[in-house]
Amino acid sequence: MNHFGPTSTRFTRALGVATILGLGWLAVFGLLLSPDDVVQGSYARLLYIHVPSAWLAYLAFGVTGLASGAYLWPRTRSMQWDRIAGASAEVGVLFMALALVTGSLWGKVTWGTYWTWDSRLTTTAFLFVTYIGYLAVRDLGGSHEQRARRSAVLALLAVLEVPLVHFSVSWWRPLHQAETIERGGLKGLMLFSFFVGMIAFTLLYVWLVMHRQRLMMLNDMIDDSGLDRALAERRNEVAP
Amino acid sequence: MLSVWAISRLVAGKDLRVEWRSRVVSNQVVPFAALMMVMFAFALDSDSVLKRVAPGLVWLAAMFSLLVIVQRAFAVETADGALDALRVAGVRGAGIFVGKALALAAQLAVLELILLGAAIVLYDTHLVGSGIALLACTYLTATLGLSFVGTLYGGLAAGAKGRETLLPLLMLPVAAPVLIGATRATEAALGTAGATTSDGWPWIGLLALFAVAFGIGGTLAFGSLIDE
Amino acid sequence: MLSVWAISRLVAGKDLRVEWRSRVVSNQVVPFAALMMVMFAFALDSDSVLKRVAPGLVWLAAMFSLLVIVQRAFAVETADGALDALRVAGVRGAGIFVGKALALAAQLAVLELILLGAAIVLYDTHLVGSGIALLACTYLTATLGLSFVGTLYGGLAAGAKGRETLLPLLMLPVAAPVLIGATRATEAALGTAGATTSDGWPWIGLLALFAVAFGIGGTLAFGSLIDE
Amino acid sequence: MEPAVELVDVVAVLGAFPVLAGATLRVERSEIVLLRGPNGAGKTSLLRLCAGLLPVERGTATVLGVDLVHDRTAVRTRVGLLGHANGLYADLTVADNVRFWGATVGASAEEVNAAMERMGLADRLADVSVGRLSAGQRRRTALACLIARRAELWLLDEPHAGLDAAGRDELDATLRSAAVAGATVIVASHELERAGSLATRVVQVVGGCIREAR
Amino acid sequence: MEPAVELVDVVAVLGAFPVLAGATLRVERSEIVLLRGPNGAGKTSLLRLCAGLLPVERGTATVLGVDLVHDRTAVRTRVGLLGHANGLYADLTVADNVRFWGATVGASAEEVNAAMERMGLADRLADVSVGRLSAGQRRRTALACLIARRAELWLLDEPHAGLDAAGRDELDATLRSAAVAGATVIVASHELERAGSLATRVVQVVGGCIREAR
Numbered sequence A: 001m002n003h004f005g006p007t008s009t010r011f012t013r014a015l016g017v018a019t020i021l022g023l024g025w026l027a028v029f030g031l032l033l034s035p036d037d038v039v040q041g042s043y044a045r046l047l048y049i050h051v052p053s054a055w056l057a058y059l060a061f062g063v064t065g066l067a068s069g070a071y072l073w074p075r076t077r078s079m080q081w082d083r084i085a086g087a088s089a090e091v092g093v094l095f096m097a098l099a100l101v102t103g104s105l106w107g108k109v110t111w112g113t114y115w116t117w118d119s120r121l122t123t124t125a126f127l128f129v130t131y132i133g134y135l136a137v138r139d140l141g142g143s144h145e146q147r148a149r150r151s152a153v154l155a156l157l158a159v160l161e162v163p164l165v166h167f168s169v170s171w172w173r174p175l176h177q178a179e180t181i182e183r184g185g186l187k188g189l190m191l192f193s194f195f196v197g198m199i200a201f202t203l204l205y206v207w208l209v210m211h212r213q214r215l216m217m218l219n220d221m222i223d224d225s226g227l228d229r230a231l232a233e234r235r236n237e238v239a240p
Numbered sequence B, C: 001m002l003s004v005w006a007i008s009r010l011v012a013g014k015d016l017r018v019e020w021r022s023r024v025v026s027n028q029v030v031p032f033a034a035l036m037m038v039m040f041a042f043a044l045d046s047d048s049v050l051k052r053v054a055p056g057l058v059w060l061a062a063m064f065s066l067l068v069i070v071q072r073a074f075a076v077e078t079a080d081g082a083l084d085a086l087r088v089a090g091v092r093g094a095g096i097f098v099g100k101a102l103a104l105a106a107q108l109a110v111l112e113l114i115l116l117g118a119a120i121v122l123y124d125t126h127l128v129g130s131g132i133a134l135l136a137c138t139y140l141t142a143t144l145g146l147s148f149v150g151t152l153y154g155g156l157a158a159g160a161k162g163r164e165t166l167l168p169l170l171m172l173p174v175a176a177p178v179l180i181g182a183t184r185a186t187e188a189a190l191g192t193a194g195a196t197t198s199d200g201w202p203w204i205g206l207l208a209l210f211a212v213a214f215g216i217g218g219t220l221a222f223g224s225l226i227d228e
Numbered sequence D, E: 001m002e003p004a005v006e007l008v009d010v011v012a013v014l015g016a017f018p019v020l021a022g023a024t025l026r027v028e029r030s031e032i033v034l035l036r037g038p039n040g041a042g043k044t045s046l047l048r049l050c051a052g053l054l055p056v057e058r059g060t061a062t063v064l065g066v067d068l069v070h071d072r073t074a075v076r077t078r079v080g081l082l083g084h085a086n087g088l089y090a091d092l093t094v095a096d097n098v099r100f101w102g103a104t105v106g107a108s109a110e111e112v113n114a115a116m117e118r119m120g121l122a123d124r125l126a127d128v129s130v131g132r133l134s135a136g137q138r139r140r141t142a143l144a145c146l147i148a149r150r151a152e153l154w155l156l157d158e159p160h161a162g163l164d165a166a167g168r169d170e171l172d173a174t175l176r177s178a179a180v181a182g183a184t185v186i187v188a189s190h191e192l193e194r195a196g197s198l199a200t201r202v203v204q205v206v207g208g209c210i211r212e213a214r
């Protein structure tokens, strides 16, 4: 028996199909159609996953920040914002992990090491841990409002780290690629494949966040309906 | 109702008085920090390396000491429900935040002075004349930044289960920019590895920005962080 | 009256159950330790240096994590007077010591495994075949040694004022030999800076000696340490 | 004049557990109300809710004219709560503690002294650290801090526990005179004889709900 | 048979403060003794001394035939102490706690269950973490742990505080039946009516010394 309905709607189903198509499209372009890089050969194809996942992580954390701001702003306060913030942060952590993993693999084949203490890499690691901390705080327990308020404040502070990561390459010990793409370093089919990757990952992001956010809503509803049952039970406690 | 500033003074005074009576920071944290410097020297075990990384070690030691001091500062509040009592007393979050951060900054300032002194002696680093102003600015902005961050996350972790371990998890990644900035600026001030004073000033900007952001953020948000 | 061994099992079981229920070490200390590795790398900021000092950093991080875990392990005992209750219950000091040390060792062992793994990946160190036995022995003896020291001083600091700060002060200098020994042995196992496996075994002797000394010393003395 | 406390069907939760399950209570100014009920009934939770520490999940709650659903913080300067914990700083002396808590509401030195006098802490104990006091002496200190706060609504959670005979009498007299002076007092207690004779009204709390008794 | 407790001119200090200043007391087996006296008189200190937690500075003290001056630890398995603190692990459930404290003296599963049953903790609360209990429910858990320990000498520091009416009656019945079964009970309490009717003898503690009353 399902009181709450599925987490999908017609729209998210369509979105899901589009995401899958986009990822397939990316595989075709990324793996088959785009040319080898002059320097890195076939390894450069990691770019089509690595960069979109990093940028989508930024976007996700940005959305978390915005939604948290919307929650804290009295006029727009709603638990919906809190759930969007939480869902987006979860997906962001996922994408950040993907960027770290693909980056490490890429590093192994180009720099000859999985990890190095370059500024971009290190700040990325900090960002990753910061949002793990954010998720830990969401998990602390307490009422829904309490969770929302605490984590919203935290998210607004944490999002300040995103520019730090982005600009860190120009600050010190740069080994990692500087702004290649913004400066038009990609050409032709490579650029196009990159765009396909961005679109596919964006669709994936939206799709995941919508589902996760609705799942959270259902969880909150279960908590609330659990409350009704618990209330009935509690009222039946008797005086000795 | 008292003004935020009056409350801050009250809370800061109380915290410093607790330290004055119990001497925990002066008798235990300072030796701990000094010890940590020695331990680093042990783990690294090479004079030339040490000299190069001395500024980093000073700030690393300061940050770990901060962790311990923050833990202590909030253990005092939660041991017997005083934080709850402060909330009931209508003491506003902003006042608690500023007060505790100021008391923390005062204690941290003394500690860092000792650490910097120790580094200059132990690791045989030299202070160039022109670097003094830079060093002083670093010291000021980094101390304030660390105190604000420490107080903010200390308050958040104070009520939580397993707070001894939650605090470092939350605090360290956020305080990392301070660590970087302060280290780079100190290197510039001391002329480590050929850095010059002018390399240091941009970092002061970052440190100041950080202190201001967390100072304002904390003042505004602390009340809702410690409230259930 | 129960045997010391039965009591130890009881206490260790209880401590592990507390961890199982609260998940503090797994959810918070492990990320903290991983983070610390990153921070060190940061403060040092040079690949060649890092690679050379990676073994030292692993053990330094293990030691700071130990500090946090010990703090937590005894916070659980003192929060509501359980340590007093244990004493009244006639639970002998030896049993408490062995039990808590075993639980600590179990948690530390998991943590160190993660740290070593992280070091091998992060700092790009390589494990040579012949070094594995050496590394395993280091791991075993160092973990036991650290757990015994941690439990001993944790118990000593547990009742004291400002225990958050007293513990590091007491523990770090005593644990320093473990830090050195484990670092040197690990360097030998990993072949850092041209060290060979045979360089490592004498250090294992030191570590084993340390573990045995503190194991026996703690078992005998713990009762009188925690007694007022 | 509006009532001091007006709760209608209040639900409050801790974790997922409904500590209050639809409590309805109205307390007029100058009343002394005794909350009684079995362990775990929700007395402490009710007091914490009135002090603005526990959020209202459902229902409406007004304390001293402040709507707790919208702003839990506004009421706080005007209530005083003595919980199960004392809220004292163990490293500070008795006098330091009372002075600090008095200062949070701007109490004068005389008021602080009078509060300490009242709980018998003015002479020998004033300069002793709270960490060196016996359980009852700590409770007395906490009460002195409460008295120094001159609240309009006094919320006391088992205030007699730990106090000796003289302290109990002193406490009762203090509460009575506070009520006469216009303050409202709500006391949760298991010592029914003593607290019952103090109270002007007894309220029974069971299973997170309120049943009027007597 | 030797007395359960025999103190002669006992002096004990905390820091530099003489918490006991020459206490002389003799308690026979199967007695239920009430310690009363003002706050800070030394009741808690006396109980802790009998449990072997506080060293004897001067005088002689024998508890259950064990000389405390020479060996404070030998007596400990045979006494049970309920202090101001409960000695519970907040992360463990009620059942875990009672089981653990029972196990320290080798209590069987039935004894543990019986103890929980006795304090009304057997059903709903057994699997709740102690951290989520109300103050009185914690006190009940601590009492269940004490009961599971089957001590020869029961030392209770304000055991009634925090318990509801039913819990108090249950506690009194438990103490009476323990005394009938040969155990000795010493209770420090400020609730003179209740504890007085429970006790077979009342002892007044003042200024760290003992004056027999009644």
Ligand code: HEM
Residues within 6 Å of the ligand: A047, A050, A051, A054, A055, A099, A100, A101, A102, A103, A104, A105, A106, A107, A108, A110, A111, A114, A115, A120, A121, A124, A125, A165, A166, A167, A176, A177, A178, A179, A180, A181, A182
């Ligand atoms: C663990 C290792 C790595 C991590 C954590 C990492 C992280 C990141 C992040 C966070 C970004 C987004 C930058 C921004 O725009 O702000 C990024 C972009 C990028 N990464 Fe990596 N990366 C790693 C390894 C690599 C490697 C080995 C390469 C190739 C040699 C690489 C090439 C790139 C490129 C080309 C971009 C796009 C730069 C731009 O145009 O902005 N990354 N990486």
Ligand SMILES: Nc1ncnc2c1ncn2[C@@H]1O[C@H](COP(=O)(O)OP(=O)(O)OP(=O)(O)O)[C@@H](O)[C@H]1O
Residues within 6 Å of the ligand: D131, D132, D133, D134, D135, D136, D137, D162, D164, E014, E015, E016, E017, E018, E019, E037, E038, E039, E040, E041, E042, E043, E044, E045, E046
């Ligand atoms: N750690 C300490 N250092 C110094 N003096 C202390 C310490 N703990 C308690 N005292 C003093 O010892 C005396 C006796 O304390 P004790 O706790 O035994 O009193 P009590 O009779 O139990 O009082 P109560 O009824 O308040 O519980 C008190 O005057 C107290 O001030």
Ligand SMILES: Nc1ncnc2c1ncn2[C@@H]1O[C@H](COP(=O)(O)OP(=O)(O)OP(=O)(O)O)[C@@H](O)[C@H]1O
Residues within 6 Å of the ligand: D014, D015, D016, D017, D018, D019, D037, D038, D039, D040, D041, D042, D043, D044, D045, D046, E131, E132, E133, E134, E135, E136, E137, E162, E164
């Ligand atoms: N943190 C918590 N999480 C979940 N439930 C809790 C928590 N704290 C208390 N409870 C539950 O809430 C209920 C009410 O607790 P409360 O402390 O208000 O009771 P009380 O009437 O004051 O009891 P007592 O007389 O024992 O002090 C209890 O059943 C308790 O188990």
Ligand SMILES: [Mg+2]
Residues within 6 Å of the ligand: D043, D044, D045, D157, E134, E135, E136
């Ligand atoms: Mg209560």
Ligand SMILES: [Mg+2]
Residues within 6 Å of the ligand: D134, D135, D136, E043, E044, E045, E157
């Ligand atoms: Mg007492």
